[in-house]
Amino acid sequence: MYLYSPDKIDQERAHHQAVIQGSEDIDVKRIGNLGELAFEQFCREYLPVEMWEWKNEEAIRRCNPESFSGYDFEVFGYEIDVKTSRDVSAFRPANILKNDPDDDIIVMVWHRDKEDALILLGWERTETLKSKVKTQEEYSGEEPEKLAHLSARPMNELHDLGPNTAHLNQKPENPFAPGDRVVKTDDNNTSVAVVVEVLPPEKNKTAFGQTMDGEAVNVAFPEMLDDGPSDWRKISPAKLASYCDDQDIKLYTYKHTNLEQAKEPFALGDYVIKPDYDDPDLAVVVNIDKDEDRDIAVAFLHHLEETVSDDFYRVPNELQAYCDDHDISAYSYESSALELKPQY
Structure with missing residues (x-):
């Protein structure tokens, strides 16, 4: 099992993306987003970053509607869908297959009532779930206890599907978070900027497509944010990326080691x-x-x-x-x- 505790930024993004998506049940969609964030963190810790892809990464980071995709992740070429629920019975094979019979693998995520902690219970191939459902349907009489529970493989066995690799922790080293006020390192005359996005380590490219030696941060300058239609200082930092994307506010990309926290972070209107x-x-x-x-x-x-x-x-x-x-x-x-x- 794997424990994930979302921070305030992730919680607000998960909720706002559900609102923007126009979901009929915002609570269900928000919890589903949190489940995807949990699995993304697992992948980042245990799987080679070049061998998995999160289909909804940018949509959730910028709180935009998701482009249609039949599954959430692709890992080692397998299509993976993440299922999140407070009710463990939702992970019974028949219940899962009723909604998602076509994906290769299902990852099961349980969450607390407060949504402040999520546990990845395990994963299973869809074909294995189909076999279990068939066995249950063919068995007459009271179901044996050994068939009553959901068979799920431990999370740490997921890497066995791919090549033999060492344990890899690819979590960001970036110390910044959206909303931070930053300046360029060792530049006394630099303008204060606002961190809008902290990009995943594998997305460290500049606007010109050149690979950056270090993790990338997207910032906006207060005077440009002021040109938008709203008082951006009343917008949660979790939603700044969505706001800038909606209003076409220009972002500037820096290597995180070229930035530092501003000692005098003030701008007009603060x-x-x-x-x-x-x-x-x-x-x-x-x-x-x-x-x-x-x-x-x-x-x-x-x-x-x-x-x-x-x-x-x-x-x-x-x-x-x-x-x-x-x-x-x-x-x-x-x-x-x-x-x-x-x-x-």
Whole structure:
């Protein structure tokens, strides 16, 4: 068996992709997505990366509808479908074959009620399941106990279907996650960027098709995100890739070793607080002047909201002018005194 615990990014992506897919049962589709994520992590740890393919990888990463495919993975040339359920009886041979008789292999994934942990119970060839169903149908009388359970092979036997290989752990070494604010390493004048996608290690190609020596990260710059139709700061980092894809916002690809976490991660329009206050008011960055000691100017959100009847939002590069026109006070602070306060 193999245990997988999805993080918040994976949980939100699994859910949002189910919504975008237009599924009749969003809960079932979300859980199915989590099962695929669990099996992908198993493959990454135990199987040679060049010998398996996840058909829905980009669709789930970008929360886009899946292109039609009769199965979820191809492993060593076998068509594999992942079945996820809280009810173990769903993995009885007849129940599986009722919905998926044509795939080569079925992988069975059980999940907790909270969907915070999934266990890969095992896998089985479809032909073996058909044989078991036939045996059950032909047997008259009370079914023996040995036929009542689902025969499933242990997960670690899946690699026996392929060539003889050593144990391979191909999990990403990338330290970044969507939403992180990053800058280019050893570049004092670089602009702050937002991590949108952390690409799988095997997808480390630049826009020009050249193989990158290291894992790739796709970033967007705040001023480009600001050109979109929404306040992207209120969008979960898990959905940023979907948002950028929908709005054709340009992404830039970097090798992850060429990036580092930004020590001063602020951009115009960011929501910030002064964390050393007991109950800090939420503020919005209206100006950045790196030549000044008190380099960040903010306006408090409750002052901005007093000028409008609905939720306040203005294009960030218009904030300073808006404050001037409406006599809204701005207050200056050192970057080190402020902290980002996400609003998603």
